[in-house]
Amino acid sequence: MKTTSFAKKILNAPYIVWSLIFIIAPLIMVIYYAFTDRSGAFTFNNVIALKNYGETFGRSILYAVIATLICLIISYPLAYIIARSGANKRGTLMMLIMLPMWMNFLIRTYSWLTLLANKGVINTILGAIGLGPFHMINTPGAVILGMVYNFLPYMVLPIYSIMSKLDFSLTEAASDLGCNGFQVLRRVIFPLSVPGIISGITMVFVPSVSTFYISQKLGGGKYLLIGDSIEMQFQSAYNYNLGASLSLVLMVMIIACMLVMNKFADDEGAAII
Amino acid sequence: MKKTVSNIYIALIMIFLYAPMIVMVVLSFNSSSSTSVMAGFSLKWYGEMLKNSTTLTALRNTLILAVVSAAISTVIGTAAAVGIDMMKKKWIKSTVLTVTNIPMMNPEIVTGVSMMLLFVFVGKFVGARDVLGFPTLLIAHITFNLPYVILSVLPKLRQTDPHLAEAAQDLGSTPFQAFFKVVLPNISSGIVTALIMAFTLSLDDFIISYFVSGAKFQTLPIVIFSMTKKRVTPDIYALSTVIFVAVLLLLIIMNVLQTRAEKKELKAKKAK
Numbered sequence: 001m002k003t004t005s006f007a008k009k010i011l012n013a014p015y016i017v018w019s020l021i022f023i024i025a026p027l028i029m030v031i032y033y034a035f036t037d038r039s040g041a042f043t044f045n046n047v048i049a050l051k052n053y054g055e056t057f058g059r060s061i062l063y064a065v066i067a068t069l070i071c072l073i074i075s076y077p078l079a080y081i082i083a084r085s086g087a088n089k090r091g092t093l094m095m096l097i098m099l100p101m102w103m104n105f106l107i108r109t110y111s112w113l114t115l116l117a118n119k120g121v122i123n124t125i126l127g128a129i130g131l132g133p134f135h136m137i138n139t140p141g142a143v144i145l146g147m148v149y150n151f152l153p154y155m156v157l158p159i160y161s162i163m164s165k166l167d168f169s170l171t172e173a174a175s176d177l178g179c180n181g182f183q184v185l186r187r188v189i190f191p192l193s194v195p196g197i198i199s200g201i202t203m204v205f206v207p208s209v210s211t212f213y214i215s216q217k218l219g220g221g222k223y224l225l226i227g228d229s230i231e232m233q234f235q236s237a238y239n240y241n242l243g244a245s246l247s248l249v250l251m252v253m254i255i256a257c258m259l260v261m262n263k264f265a266d267d268e269g270a271a272i273i
Numbered sequence: 274m275k276k277t278v279s280n281i282y283i284a285l286i287m288i289f290l291y292a293p294m295i296v297m298v299v300l301s302f303n304s305s306s307s308t309s310v311m312a313g314f315s316l317k318w319y320g321e322m323l324k325n326s327t328t329l330t331a332l333r334n335t336l337i338l339a340v341v342s343a344a345i346s347t348v349i350g351t352a353a354a355v356g357i358d359m360m361k362k363k364w365i366k367s368t369v370l371t372v373t374n375i376p377m378m379n380p381e382i383v384t385g386v387s388m389m390l391l392f393v394f395v396g397k398f399v400g401a402r403d404v405l406g407f408p409t410l411l412i413a414h415i416t417f418n419l420p421y422v423i424l425s426v427l428p429k430l431r432q433t434d435p436h437l438a439e440a441a442q443d444l445g446s447t448p449f450q451a452f453f454k455v456v457l458p459n460i461s462s463g464i465v466t467a468l469i470m471a472f473t474l475s476l477d478d479f480i481i482s483y484f485v486s487g488a489k490f491q492t493l494p495i496v497i498f499s500m501t502k503k504r505v506t507p508d509i510y511a512l513s514t515v516i517f518v519a520v521l522l523l524l525i526i527m528n529v530l531q532t533r534a535e536k537k538e539l540k541a542k543k544a545k
Contacts, residue, residue: 011352011353011355012352012357012369015349015353015419016353016369018416019369019372019419022388022391022412022413022416023375023376026388026390026391027375029387029391029394030387030390032394033394077282078282078283078286081279081282093283096287097286097290099521099524100290100291100294102473102477102517102520102521102524103513103517104477104479104493104497104513105477105479105494106494106498107297107497107509107513108293108294110501110505111294111296114297114300115292115293115296121296124310149290206380207381210381210382210383212382213479213498217501230382231382234389234484235483240390244386244390247386250380250382251383254378254379254380258378
């Protein structure tokens with residue numbers, strides 16, 4: 001037994017040291033920079049400066065919530081349809097949904113610029129049949145579209161993986177016992193798929209709320225999000241301290257959201273039992 | 274009726290998902306420099322792409338980084354997974370797993386920024402200017418690869434009978450022999466998945482790399498980012514088409530390997 005405990009220490013040691021230095025220490029650095037000034041002296045100025053970013057935070061949360069909801073509305077029926085298809089079709093469809101994620105995220109977003117531009121592909125096609133042109137690029141809608149497009153697979157995947165394990169004889173039993181289609185959905189399928197929905201929501205909300213490239217490209221820099229503000233502090237304004245305090249707020253906000261979501265998931269789980 | 278509705282629904286979503294990619298692939302063969310109107314077929318942007326030395330250097334850098342970071346993170350991560358699997362105390366195990374989850378849960382921008390701050394801080398401390406470069410990129414990539422490696426190796430370890438290694442040791446092999454001859458073959462499929470996953474994650478990463486890289490060593494996504502800041506010519510589309518096809522081939526190879534491994538496992542089970 002002695003050899004095992006020795007082996008255990010040797011095997012784990014590099015990883016534990018690594019995660020202390022490169023996972024824990026960087027987070028401490030964020031806190032340190034957020035509460036110090038350029039010279040390294042303690043200050044609350046960076047936290048006080050956050051009050052100028054209320055609108056940016058509000059916009060980020062609003063867009064991310066809308067994008068997450070749209071993803072959920074699109075994904076739920078999609079996951080259901082795929083889960084009820086034949087085994088071969090299922091695999092193919094899921095692969096087709098995951099495939100675009102292997103294309104570089106910047107390129108995927110950029111190609112929407114080509115589609116949505118005033119003289120872009122969509123307006124050219126619509127013009128040929130005598131419609132438009134429509135102004136689509138550099139609008140909040142374009143930014144939200146970019147989020148939905150990039151993160152949709154993150155919503156489909158967890159909901160699908162729950163639905164594919166769902167025992168559909170339960171739904172038959174429910175309809176035999178007199179439930180109509182809507183009641184089956186509301187009372188049987190939905191409660192059972194809550195864990196998938198919860199993880200889908202977090203997987204879409206987190207990258208949406210913290211994005212910066214999508215808003216720059218598809219919003220034309222007019223609708224700055226919190227990610228843009230952080231990026232600016234680190235890459236052009238070089239105010240690391242303010243950037244750190246913005247990052248800290250973003251991180252705390254997301255942790256809080258996750259705790260609430262997990263609590264919600266637990267309650268929901270308890271309610272079913 | 275119901276079937277038609279679901280088929281239409283799936284078709285619409287596929288159009289939504291693939292329209293931008295089709296547009297990009299088609300326009301990469303454009304004979305004019307427009308990124309919206311197709312003038313005629315030509316391969317000139319592929320030629321342009323091959324002439325661009327920045328892109329080629331970046332491609333080389335990206336591949337080096339992906340190979341090295343995938344290899345290192347797979348070794349550290351597999352060792353860690355074996356160590357975690359052997360842990361007896363529950364609270365230590367769950368603490369380690371929680372820390373492992375941090376890079377996966379945190380927004381990428383926060384991970385990138387926090388590592389950048391650490392590097393800048395240490396750089397200031399030792400008096401080095403311009404610390405950001407290949408070493409910092411490598412550290413960052415290993416760090417975000419590690420959780421994925423650990424989480425793909427751990428389930429394989431759980432499926433392996435722990436008494437097998439003990440039996441091997443009872444029969445006279447050293448702990449090292451027991452690991453390499455008994456445990457490792459059992460978890461090899463998990464390790465291969467981890468390696469490929471780490472490689473593709475590293476290949477594709479932009480956000481974290483963007484914060485921890487310097488001007489000296491740029492990866493392809495970073496070069497693409499600076500290219501899209503200016504007016505874009507179809508050579509970016511040509512480049513992305515090539516990358517996409519390469520990744521597609523990698524995925525197909527991975528799939529074939531996996532099905533083969535599954536078949537082998539099935540055969541082994543039947544033989545028992």
